[in-house]
Amino acid sequence: MSNQAFSVLGLFDNAQSLLDAIPSVKSKVSARLDAYTPYPVHGMEDALGLRKSPVGGMVFVMGLIGAIAAIAFELWTEGVDYPLVTAGKPVLSWEAFIPIMFEVTVLFACFTSGLGMLFLLNRLPLFRHPMLRSKSMPLITKDKFALAVEADGQPLDVDAITALLRKAGAQAIEVVEQPAPPDPISPSLLLKVAAVIGISCLVAGYVTYWGVKLFPLSIPVVHMLDQPRVDPQRESSFFKNGTAMRMPVAGTVARGHLPFTVPSQEEAAALANPLPRTDDVLKKGRQAFATYCSVCHGILGNGVPTLTSVYGAKPANLASQQIRDYQDGKIYYVIMMGKNAMPSYAADLSEDERWSVVHYVRVLQRALNAKDEDVRKETLK
Amino acid sequence: MNENGNTRMLGVAAAAGLAGVVATGLVAGWERFWINWIVWFLFVLMVGLGCLFIVALEHVVGATWSVPLRRVPERLSGLALLMAPAALLALLSLPVLYPWTKPESLKDPVIAGKAVWLNMPFFSARVVACVGLWILAYRIFVSGSIRQDRDKDPRFNVRARRFAPVFMIIFGITITVVAFDWISSLEPLWYSDVLGIYIFAGTFLAGLAATMLAVLYLMKRGRLPGVKPDHIYNLGGFLFAFIVFWSYIGFAQYMLMWYANLPEEVFWYKARLQGPWGPLILLLAVLHFLVPFFVLIPRSAKSRPKRLFWVAVLMLVAHWLDLYWMIFPVLRQGLLFSWPELSFGVFFISAGLLWIRRAMTGGADMPVGDPFLREGLEFRL
Numbered sequence: 050m051s052n053q054a055f056s057v058l059g060l061f062d063n064a065q066s067l068l069d070a071i072p073s074v075k076s077k078v079s080a081r082l083d084a085y086t087p088y089p090v091h092g093m094e095d096a097l098g099l100r101k102s103p104v105g106g107m108v109f110v111m112g113l114i115g116a117i118a119a120i121a122f123e124l125w126t127e128g129v130d131y132p133l134v135t136a137g138k139p140v141l142s143w144e145a146f147i148p149i150m151f152e153v154t155v156l157f158a159c160f161t162s163g164l165g166m167l168f169l170l171n172r173l174p175l176f177r178h179p180m181l182r183s184k185s186m187p188l189i190t191k192d193k194f195a196l197a198v199e200a201d202g203q204p205l206d207v208d209a210i211t212a213l214l215r216k217a218g219a220q221a222i223e224v225v226e227q228p229a230p231p232d233p234i235s236p237s238l239l240l241k242v243a244a245v246i247g248i249s250c251l252v253a254g255y256v257t258y259w260g261v262k263l264f265p266l267s268i269p270v271v272h273m274l275d276q277p278r279v280d281p282q283r284e285s286s287f288f289k290n291g292t293a294m295r296m297p298v299a300g301t302v303a304r305g306h307l308p309f310t311v312p313s314q315e316e317a318a319a320l321a322n323p324l325p326r327t328d329d330v331l332k333k334g335r336q337a338f339a340t341y342c343s344v345c346h347g348i349l350g351n352g353v354p355t356l357t358s359v360y361g362a363k364p365a366n367l368a369s370q371q372i373r374d375y376q377d378g379k380i381y382y383v384i385m386m387g388k389n390a391m392p393s394y395a396a397d398l399s400e401d402e403r404w405s406v407v408h409y410v411r412v413l414q415r416a417l418n419a420k421d422e423d424v425r426k427e428t429l430k
Numbered sequence: 431m432n433e434n435g436n437t438r439m440l441g442v443a444a445a446a447g448l449a450g451v452v453a454t455g456l457v458a459g460w461e462r463f464w465i466n467w468i469v470w471f472l473f474v475l476m477v478g479l480g481c482l483f484i485v486a487l488e489h490v491v492g493a494t495w496s497v498p499l500r501r502v503p504e505r506l507s508g509l510a511l512l513m514a515p516a517a518l519l520a521l522l523s524l525p526v527l528y529p530w531t532k533p534e535s536l537k538d539p540v541i542a543g544k545a546v547w548l549n550m551p552f553f554s555a556r557v558v559a560c561v562g563l564w565i566l567a568y569r570i571f572v573s574g575s576i577r578q579d580r581d582k583d584p585r586f587n588v589r590a591r592r593f594a595p596v597f598m599i600i601f602g603i604t605i606t607v608v609a610f611d612w613i614s615s616l617e618p619l620w621y622s623d624v625l626g627i628y629i630f631a632g633t634f635l636a637g638l639a640a641t642m643l644a645v646l647y648l649m650k651r652g653r654l655p656g657v658k659p660d661h662i663y664n665l666g667g668f669l670f671a672f673i674v675f676w677s678y679i680g681f682a683q684y685m686l687m688w689y690a691n692l693p694e695e696v697f698w699y700k701a702r703l704q705g706p707w708g709p710l711i712l713l714l715a716v717l718h719f720l721v722p723f724f725v726l727i728p729r730s731a732k733s734r735p736k737r738l739f740w741v742a743v744l745m746l747v748a749h750w751l752d753l754y755w756m757i758f759p760v761l762r763q764g765l766l767f768s769w770p771e772l773s774f775g776v777f778f779i780s781a782g783l784l785w786i787r788r789a790m791t792g793g794a795d796m797p798v799g800d801p802f803l804r805e806g807l808e809f810r811l
Binding site for chain 2: 091105109136137144145147148
């Protein structure tokens with residue numbers, strides 16, 4: 050018998066005598082007590098004075114972290130990093146976040162309880178636990194109940210404990226030895242493990258590579274190519290008339306594109322500019338004018354453009370008396386329908402932009418025909 | 431105060447409540463009268479049905495831990511019988527509150543399509559059939575159990591266990607009928623498949639809360655000898671689980687309708703989220719889920735009488751709030767809470783308590799003739 054005992058086991062015939070023996074042993078021994086029984090015995094944890102399991106607290110904290118992490122991640126991705134409207138819902142739709150938060154909470158909590166219990170608290174796997182070599186183990190798994198006094202760092206006084214357990218009613222005593230420390234991992238073992246992993250990877254890689262290469266179109270592989278689709282300039286089988294999309298219902302109007310029904314420029318004079326003359330509108334008009342109109346009419350609108358020599362026609366001077374006398378609607382009509390060599394800009398400018406351009410043209414006209422009172426008093430000084 | 435004094439006090443309260451109930455009809459109008467009637471009769475009915483379900487659940491799974499407590503839900507399930515005349519009386523509310531009873535509603539194709547189900551004769555027949563099935567179940571489970579106190583005949587257990595699975599089907603159908611008929615058809619354009627399960631969750635919770643209160647009351651007076659914290663822990667665990675279940679179903683119903691955003695579904699929620707109902711649903715989420723959930727999380731909380739008492743009271747209050755939130759917005763009049771609601775509450779609660787007080791005289795406080803009683807008393811977690 051080595052002097053390094055891991056524990057001293059006292060075997061009892063039934064659960065009650067084991068429970069009765071615990072207080073007397075506990076009061077005389079400072080070493081750690083443990084019990085091995087064939088089935089869970091009620092009241093054992095109180096008798097042994099085991100501490101309350103921390104699993105509940107761990108699960109609660111990790112579940113809370115899971116919930117907060119999920120909701121924070123969703124808020125950040127959906128609200129800050131890449132706001133994306135999905136299914137016409139507001140960007141920060143908390144309703145949609147709840148199921149994910151719930152799942153992540155459960156995931157964190159389950160992993161914590163399962164893995165935390167197995168590895169963190171129970172320190173499994175314990176292949177070399179001394180109790181596994183105990184001769185009493187076959188009995189304990191059958192019909193004996195064992196009380197163990199375990200060496201908790203300090204060496205055990207085997208004889209005193211044996212006497213104590215006998216006095217407490219133990220039928221048999223066994224001293225479980227501390228096994229020799231495990232062999233260190235040898236380099237040759239490491240090499241073998243590495244070789245096995247490496248060879249497995251190579252085999253798996255080759256099998257996958259050749260498998261995909263030789264049988265690329267086997268049935269389970271559905272290729273994106275083989276699906277109903279629309280090819281450009283080709284007839285489609287989607288509808289009987291060969292189109293890929295349904296024709297809109299007769300009379301359908303696109304949003305923001307009400308049909309323009311004014312028949313002539315003269316009648317357009319009655320149209321009123323719906324936009325107020327604000328800074329924002331004028332800025333919008335200036336931008337649209339610079340983009341679309343200034344190429345021909347010049348950046349000042351005076352008909353002196355950058356393209357005159359190349360372009361045959363002579364663009365109108367927007368500051369001329371004729372156009373200054375135009376009502377807003379008449380200018381709008383020209384933008385809509387074009388005039389002489391000027392094509393329609395209806396497709397390029399939205400309704401708001403057209404009316405903004407009209408406002409801006411008025412600004413240009415005034416600027417090119419400025420009167421004394423248009424100049425600010427401060428600048429005159 | 432002695433027991434007779436309590437009875438007298440309850441009688442006085444019931445009479446005062448009845449005066450308020452009658453005054454509601456005469457002063458505040460019959461709409462207000464019937465809507466209160468529906469809410470309160472469903473409240474008491476659901477407590478009774480929940481208790482009947484708890485009794486049946488024990489028989490269907492063959493549980494023994496709950497045998498010492500079984501007499502409590504058995505007696506409380508008599509509330510379902512008390513509400514049988516209330517249900518028949520509530521048929522008078524159909525022309526006042528339920529839009530599908532009005533002939534002009536049949537012009538709506540949706541209501542016309544539902545007319546096969548929603549018509550006065552069939553509705554009344556369903557109410558009578560449901561009440562009849564509940565009385566049948568009560569006679570088999572409860573009357574049989576009380577008879578067993580005297581004759582100690584174990585054949586009762588066999589009969590109850592054979593009938594219990596059948597009752598589960600009956601219960602599932604009748605509780606869905608209650609949900610669809612009394613609650614959903616208040617807004618006949620609306621439909622929700624899951625409402626039956628939602629109402630079932632509320633019913634089971636209400637039954638558990640009432641059972642918990644009654645068990646704690648009897649334990650305090652020493653009338654349940656041998657019932658340990660372990661039994662209470664199981665009841666508390668049930669309560670905890672079904673608090674989560676109720677919230678899960680409630681949120682699932684909301685989220686699916688919110689996602690689909692179909693006009694025929696969301697209008698129900700719109701009426702129950704706008705104005706004062708918005709804060710009310712938040713309050714419901716806090717009282718029906720957040721508070722009891724976090725209060726019951728610690729393991730020790732589920733066997734602490736004082737904490738469980740307050741959680742059970744809270745669950746009953748929240749259950750009433752749930753019914754109030756579902757039913758009262760039908761009037762489209764905002765939050766109505768004044769003397770009519772209070773007098774209905776006083777009347778129904780004191781009448782229910784008087785009824786239970788009378789039921790307390792039937793049989794012993796525990797099912798003394800049940801052969802599983804001893805096993806149930808020895809139950810340990």
